[in-house]
Amino acid sequence: MRQYSRKIYGWQATQESLRDDLKDVDAGQSSLCKVMLVLFSLIFTGIAGTLSGVISSIIPPIFHPALSHPANDPLSIVLTFSLVILTIAVWLIETPRKGYAIGFQKALVCSVVGTFLLLLSSKLAFDIFSYLLLLILFTILTSLSALTGSMSLILTFVLLGENRRNKHLYSFFTVLLSVVVGWYVIKDTSKASLVHSHYLFNSVKVLSSFSLGVAIAISSNAVSNAAIQNSKNFESLKHWVLALTTWKGTSFFNLDLSRVDFSRSRLANTDLRARQFYRTCFQDVIGLNRARVDDRYLDLTKPKVQQLLTQGESKEKDFSRINLQGAYLQGANLQKMRLYETNLNGADLKNAQLQDAQCIRTIVTGVDFRGANLTGACIKDWSINRQTEFDGVLCDYIYRGDEQDQLGERYPCDRNFAPGEFAALIRQLSSTIELVFEREPDLQVLNLTFEKFRLEDSGLGLELASVEPQGDHWIVKVIHPEGVSQQAVRSVIERELEEKRREVSWLRGMVDRLTETIATYSHQSSGSTYNLFGDVKNLTDSGAINYREATQPNSPANIQPTQQFIDLLNPWLKESQQRPLSTNPEQQINFLQQALLKKAEVDPTFQTALLQLEPNQFQSLPPVIANAIQRAITQLCNNTGN
Numbered sequence: 335m336r337q338y339s340r341k342i343y344g345w346q347a348t349q350e351s352l353r354d355d356l357k358d359v360d361a362g363q364s365s366l367c368k369v370m371l372v373l374f375s376l377i378f379t380g381i382a383g384t385l386s387g388v389i390s391s392i393i394p395p396i397f398h399p400a401l402s403h404p405a406n407d408p409l410s411i412v413l414t415f416s417l418v419i420l421t422i423a424v425w426l427i428e429t430p431r432k433g434y435a436i437g438f439q440k441a442l443v444c445s446v447v448g449t450f451l452l453l454l455s456s457k458l459a460f461d462i463f464s465y466l467l468l469l470i471l472f473t474i475l476t477s478l479s480a481l482t483g484s485m486s487l488i489l490t491f492v493l494l495g496e497n498r499r500n501k502h503l504y505s506f507f508t509v510l511l512s513v514v515v516g517w518y519v520i521k522d523t524s525k526a527s528l529v530h531s532h533y534l535f536n537s538v539k540v541l542s543s544f545s546l547g548v549a550i551a552i553s554s555n556a557v558s559n560a561a562i563q564n565s566k567n568f569e570s571l572k573h574w575v576l577a578l579t580t581w582k583g584t585s586f587f588n589l590d591l592s593r594v595d596f597s598r599s600r601l602a603n604t605d606l607r608a609r610q611f612y613r614t615c616f617q618d619v620i621g622l623n624r625a626r627v628d629d630r631y632l633d634l635t636k637p638k639v640q641q642l643l644t645q646g647e648s649k650e651k652d653f654s655r656i657n658l659q660g661a662y663l664q665g666a667n668l669q670k671m672r673l674y675e676t677n678l679n680g681a682d683l684k685n686a687q688l689q690d691a692q693c694i695r696t697i698v699t700g701v702d703f704r705g706a707n708l709t710g711a712c713i714k715d716w717s718i719n720r721q722t723e724f725d726g727v728l729c730d731y732i733y734r735g736d737e738q739d740q741l742g743e744r745y746p747c748d749r750n751f752a753p754g755e756f757a758a759l760i761r762q763l764s765s766t767i768e769l770v771f772e773r774e775p776d777l778q779v780l781n782l783t784f785e786k787f788r789l790e791d792s793g794l795g796l797e798l799a800s801v802e803p804q805g806d807h808w809i810v811k812v813i814h815p816e817g818v819s820q821q822a823v824r825s826v827i828e829r830e831l832e833e834k835r836r837e838v839s840w841l842r843g844m845v846d847r848l849t850e851t852i853a854t855y856s857h858q859s860s861g862s863t864y865n866l867f868g869d870v871k872n873l874t875d876s877g878a879i880n881y882r883e884a885t886q887p888n889s890p891a892n893i894q895p896t897q898q899f900i901d902l903l904n905p906w907l908k909e910s911q912q913r914p915l916s917t918n919p920e921q922q923i924n925f926l927q928q929a930l931l932k933k934a935e936v937d938p939t940f941q942t943a944l945l946q947l948e949p950n951q952f953q954s955l956p957p958v959i960a961n962a963i964q965r966a967i968t969q970l971c972n973n974t975g976n
Contacts, residue, residue: 338600345584352589356596361584362603362621368493371579375489382483383508386550387515387543389475417448425476426549430556433567434477441473476550481571483508483554488561488572492579492603492624505551512547513540562623564635576626580605592660601625606634612660613682616643633657642666659697694735695821703727712741713760715767715821724757732756766799767823769810775801776838780810782921783827783834796823841922845929849940919958926962927969934970945970 338360345361363371424444429437483504490500517540561568561575585605592612602621607628616622622644627634634640638650639658647667654674661681668683670690677697685705692712700721707728714735730750734742751759784798799811814823934941944967 342584344582347584347586347589349589352586352591352594354594356594357598359596359599361599361601363579363581363583367582368603371489371493374578375486375493378482378486378489379504379507380511382479382486382550382554383511383547384515385475385479385482386508386512386547387517389472389479389516389546417445420448421445421473422476422546422549425473426553429477429480429553430560431567434481434557436567438473438477441476442470445470445473476546479550480553480557483550484557484561484568484571485575487554487558488575489579491558491562492575495602495621495624501555505548505555508551508554509544509547512550513543516540516543516546563637579603579624580626610660612680613662614660615662616640617646617662617664619644629657632659632661692735692741698722708732708756714742715824716760718760724760727757729756767812767814767827769812769824769827771808771810772806774803774808775810776835777801778925779831779834779838782838782925783830785921786830786834796827838925841925842929845926845933849930849933922958923962923965926959927965930962930966931969934966941970 337358339358341360342356343360343362343364421441421444425437425441428440431437432440487501487504490497490504494500557568557571561572564572580603583603583605584601586608587605589608590610591606591608591614592610593614595615596619597615597617598619600620602624604621604625606622606625607630609630611631611634622640623637629635632639633656634643636656638648638653639656642648642653642658642663643661646663646665648671651670652672653676654672655676657677658681659677659679661678663681663683663686665685665687666683667687668691669687670692671688672692673696674692674694675696676693678701679697680700681698682702683706684702686703686707688706688708688711690710690712691708693714693716694712695715695717697717699717699719701718702723704723705726705728709728709730710733711729712733712735731744731746734745780798780801784796787796795814797813799813801808801810803809812823812827930944934944944963947963947967949964
């Protein structure tokens, strides 16, 4: 038996009185409180058995009229028995699975529907509605009996721990009390000549009392087991029992228990609803599953988390989306665990065994991996920061997760990591995200996207690192700060790339119309000046394009644009009228300028036409278009020395 260095029963700890070293302590309630609660548990058991006996006294009045009255046919008798048995079966099956409320509702519905079907299908010589009321009373009392029995078992577990002998004693006591109470209750009512056949009456009485006692015991055991395993259907039941069993016990309520060492202590019946458990040591602790805890800081109410913290391993291997922030897991066995999107922020994993673990989008910021073994781990989209420690990590190779978050290729594929190589690689991988393209990506789209990230910093600090071919695909590498979620980074980039693809497509349409118009109308006489583009307003001011055809003269000559030009330009402008633009004016000007220069570079005829444009031919255009044309002409003049 474990020996404890000191007892701290009933200690109401404060932050000032708290010590970091609480190893080998015995916390919880005093012996007097436990004795009182054990007696309370026995009272609950007695109530359960008594109710079971009372319920069994209802069954003979239900059955006997159907058995004894000569007008009732055998079918009616069978249906009457079947309905009661069906009601019990529905309640026993649904209550442990769905909770008391759902179990009671379904049993009640079964009773009502079954009674009316019995009324329609058979000729019974007794009051069917009295029969229905007895069934409803039967269902209500059965629920109450099982409820008190479940509370008795949960209370016994929290006070005394897991013990099959206690459960067997409870079951025996419940059945015995049910038979005794049922016998005497029904014996008293039999004096009123309720029935005629004494032998049949006694047979039904004993059988019903015994059977119902067994049913209540089985149901109570199933419900208590579900509540102990934190079933959502019985959260309130366990909550009230834990509140009762931590009464006058040791309390650390709402304290900061960071770095407190509880190793080898007993914490049953202790209030551990603390506000912080940063690297709090629970190794070899007894009774954590019988303490009052919550999930404010980490998922401490989950049995598998409690087992991992106290034993350093868990039978369950799936810890996906579990909050383990700040968990003290030195030397823990995490081999082959699924750690998908698990929060390990600030956890202590020194010397932990993580071989073949699946770490997909795992948050490991501030984690201490010193001396941990990560050989064969599947790593993808980790979130780390400068506080994540990898000194002395043991790792021969890793697997990279594929696009479906499954085990990908081995890395390195034909060798093992050199000493220190893994730590350097993981930092690089964790601050770089790779986007895979089937075709060569559009560099203009990429440049506009990351120029926007630079000018409108959203806090992600994204930077385009490289664009390079890899087999049949292209890889775009993006650098982001440490500690930023790669899933969030990927989502933002993909959304902005799609937006910029649409904008670039629209801008290229503008370029095509501009170059076509310039080439078509540049041969017009210098004495005839046309307002080629009409009135295009708010290209960048409001993000929408409004176009109306130019009908007003722009010179004393009162020259109008040709209908041919309007027909050429109008469809594109109308299509673009409602298109929003997120690129800023300077980005649009640069894009149009470079496009015009590229066209002029490959088409000497267009270059000549562009150089022949006079300022009064495009000065009425929106500033973005006018400035782009003017800059393109200026650069061409500088290049040609004109």
